[in-house]
Amino acid sequence: MPNARVVLEKRYLKKEDDGTYETPEAMFYRVASVVAGAEKNYGINEKAIKDLTREFYTAMANLEFMPNSPTLMNAGRDLGQLSACFVLPVEDSMEDIFDALKNAAIIHKSGGGTGFNFSRLRQKNSMVRSTGGVASGPVSFMKVFNAATEAVKQGGTRRGANMGILRVDHPDILEFIRCKEDNKDINNFNISVAVTETFMRAVEANSHYDLIDPHSGKEVGQLPAKDVFAKIVDHAWRNGEPGIIFVDRMNRDNPTPKVGEIEATNPCGEQPLLPNEACNLGSINLKLMITEKDGQPAIDWERLGYITRLATRFLDDVIDVNQYPLPVIEKMVKGNRKIGLGVMGFADLLILLKIPYTSDEGAAYAEKIMEFIRTESRIESQRLAKERSVFPNFKGSMYDGKIKLRNATLTTIAPTGTISMICSASSGVEPLFAVAYTKTVMDGTALIEVNPLFEEYARKYGFYSHELMAKTAERGTVSGLTEVPQWVQDIFVTAQEIKPEWHIKIQAAFQQYTDNAVSKTINFANSATRDDVAEAFRLAFELGCKGITVYRDGSREQQVLSAGTKDCEKSKETTTPPLSSCQEAEEISKKKPQETIVPRPRPPVTVGVTEKIKIGCGNLYVSVNADEKSICEVFTNTGRAGGCSSQSEATSRLISIAMRSGISVDAIIEQIRGIRCPACIRKEGVNVTSCPDAIARVIRKYKDIGANGNTAIIRRNQAEEHVSPGLEKTEKAVIKKAQVAVAIDNACPDCGMPVNHESGCVVCIHCGYSKCG
Structure with missing residues (x-):
C-alpha cells in the first residue's frame, strides 16, 4: 500500500540520524514493546511480557487494531505523550485564563488536542470589580487561544486542534454562534453550543428561556428559544459551525459525578471529559473482521472478541506508560482510567456483507457490533480490575455496587482519518467518501484510485472495464451508471448521496452502546435548506445522540457573507429573510465613487496548477488558477518547514486582486521578479531570489492558462508519461482532467486537491493530510 507508506513517513515513522526512516514493522514493534512494558507494574514475568508484545505487534502489523496517532508517533521516543484528547478548565480570572493558555500550548506541543468550555467567563461588558474595568467576554479570549495555537506546532507534525x-444560557451566546461567520476566523477551533434539555423543551414549546x-x-435576561435555535441552524447551514452537544445527556452518563461535571469534549466531540482529564483512543478495523461461513461472508465474532479484549488491555497499559504533559492531568487520568475503544471500516464491512448503509439492516448491524464490543471490553476490564484493582475513583461512581471495572469508560467512536488510510479502511463509522478518485503521488502526478472492493466486485460479477473505472473516478460515484447492477449501486453509496x-x-445506533460519544459528520447536499438542518438537529436529539455536526456540500468553498448584491437578490426570493449584511453591501456599493476600479468577482470554478519550488526557508507551493478569460488568482503555501507565510499570502492576495482588476499579467511579473531575499540567496541549491520571484516564475510559466479555454496544456506531457499500465485513452483523459486542479477555498494545503469534511476534521484522501478544528 504505497499510499499508506507515504502517510506513515510523513507523520509516524521515526527519522534516523542518517535521514532514513524506520520501517512500519519497526514502528509497530516500538509501540508494542513500550506499551507491554506496563505489565511489569503488575508482577508479570518477562516471558509473558514478550508474548504480549508479540500479540500487540501482530494486531497492529495485521492492521486489525490501531491506537490513536500520538501513541504511534511518540511511544518509545523522548516525547512519550500518548494521549489524543484533553479538556482544560477555563476559570474566570486573568491568571486562570492564561494558565489554561499555557497548558494548552504544552499539550499541543506534545501532540494532543484540547477542548475548552468558556461558559465560566463573565459576559462581555460586565463589571470587573478588581480592576474597575469591564470584561471582554468569552469570544475575545477564544481569539487569544486561537492565535496561540497558530504559533505552536503540534508534536512537530501538525498544528493544534481545539x-x-x-452554554446556550450564557449571555454572550449570540456572539458565540456567529463568531466563525468567516471561515478564516478562529480557524484552529471547532465550536459547539452546549444545549440543555431545558432549552430544547423551550424550542419545542416556542417559549423563552x-x-x-x-x-x-x-x-440576567431571556431569549426566545426558537430564535436562538434558528440562528444556530442558520450558521451551521452556512459553514458547518457551530455544532451542538447535548450537555445534560453527557452528564447523565458521566461515570464519576462526584469527581466533577462534564462540560467540554475533545476537538471532534466524541470524548466528553472532566476538566484536566485526558483519554487515549484506539480503533478496531471491522473490514478485517469478516470470514466465510457456509460459502457466505459473515462476521468473525470470535476474532472480533479477541481483538477487542486485547485492545482493551493495550489501552489500559497506555495509561501507565504515558508521559503526561502536566501533573494535574496525570492525577485525573489515573484516577478514572478512561479509555476509548472504537471502530473503523464499518462501511467496508457492510459492503462485504452486501448490506446497504442506508438500511434498517445496516443500522441493526451497527447496534449489534457495538453492543458486542462493549460487552467484550467490559469483560476484559473486569478481568483487569480483578488483577490490578478498580479505578481509584470507583467509589461513588455509577458502577459502585454493580460491576467492578478497571476503566470508567471503555468505548468511543473517534474519527480515524490517517490511521484508516494506513489500514486501507473506511474512516470510523462514516460511509465511503468516493468509490473512485484521483490521488496525487509524490512527484505531483495524479493517478486513478479505485476502491478495491468495488474493483473486486466488478471483476467477480463481470462488469469491469477500464472505461468504467475511469468514468467512476471522474464522477466519484456509481449511482445512475447503467453498467453497474443496482444492488452494487446500493451498497457503494457515498456520503453525499445518503439522506x-x-x-x-x-x-444513534452506535451511540446506544458507546460509553462516550460518536464522532460523525451529517452530510447535506448543497441544495439543502435551513429547515433540513433544523430537522436533523431535532432528530439527533430524539434518537439519543450526544451531539451533532453537519456539513453542507460546498458551504465552505465561498465567503459566507457575500459582498455583492446579486446573491442577496436571490436570497430575497427564498422563504428565509435576507441577511442584514446584504443590505449593508448594497449601501456600500452605492457609496463607491464611480472611478474606483472594482475587481471582477472570483469565478466559482477555476482551473490551474500547483508547483513546488525550493526557497531559502524550505518549500513554497505556488498555485496559479484561471477561468476561461485569464489568470484570476494566485495563492501560496509554505509547507511544514516554515517561511514567511503571512508575507507570501499577502503578496498572492494582492496579485490576485490586481489580476481581477485588469492589470496586465506581464506588468505584475515585471514588478515582482528579481526581488531579493537573503535566505534564498545564501541557500545552496535555491534557484530563485525570493518568494515573490518564485511566484513570478510560476505565473510566467503558466500565464497562458485559460487563454481560449485551453486548460489541457497543464502538465500535458507529465500526464502522458505517468499513465499507469493498462489505462485506456478514457483514463488518460481523466488523469489530464485531474491534473487541472479545481481551486476552492478548502483545498488541501499539501497537494491542492479537495478535502473531505468528516467527523469534525478535514481529511485529504489524496495525500494523507488531516486537520481537526
Missing part, C-alpha cells in the same frame, strides 16, 4: 464550547450570569449564577436521516440513524 474545541470551543459555550433564561440567560444566566456565570459570575453570580443569577438570571441526512440515515447518517443520524447510524450515529
